[in-house]
Amino acid sequence: MTDTAAAKTAVTPATHTTPPARFSHGVRKGNILQVAGQVGFGPAVAGRPPTPVGPGLREQTLQTLENVASVLEEGGASWEDAVMVRVYLTDTDHFAEFNAVYDEYFTDRVTVPAARTTVYVGLPAGLLVEIDALAVLD
Template sequence: MSENTQKTAITPSTHTTPPAKFSHGVKKGNILQVAGQVGFLPAEEGKAPTPAGPTLREQTLQTFANVKAVLEEGGATWDDVMMMRVYLTDVDHFAEMNEIYNQYFEEQGLKAPASARTTVYVGLPKGLLIEIDALAVLG
């Protein structure tokens, strides 16, 4: 197997330990997959994972930061993202999430077209309002 097609785990130092035997991100060849990220603050030793706050805005921005940290640790940027899956718990959060989403990506100064996206409404662990995962193809 050439180095290019080895599967590597992507583990930002800021990230909390996954609650099971999975990786926050993996890369193989030109494919980078980011696991479902939520709005947990950077890990602090001896402290349980803690959401950035109770609001959709706080959690969404922290979730973006967590996805971005995995992308960057894997040598990618938002411009490489092909698909984002946004999981919300409440249909009434859609408009506000879109507002935060648009503002965030404007500020990121994307050079490539925006990624595709699917948003659906599911159950999440208590206290969490949003989860996002992402598939990137490196150029």
């Protein structure tokens, strides 16, 4: 394996703020790209803290999926390359609504959906959903 194939590189789209702790939005090593958990923050605005796009699950889910897509694209991948998606919801009552938005989002984006796990967690105030993804590039 050459040094470049084995190099581990951080992936941060221009639309994302610096993470609040020492981690990367995404990491690529060879043909593997791991996207860290993304939330429904709107695009970064210089000098302003990140804020959710809205209080509702639908708008936060769509923004979260777009934020994951931005990291995938910055790392040279797409949703088509995603093999695993993990979803973190704050409320079990959101499961059906989340699935409806998720299904709508992916209808024309992938030929084979990624495997998915959904768990229920606590997130910082105002955030309803977090999503991470694992992609394998050809």
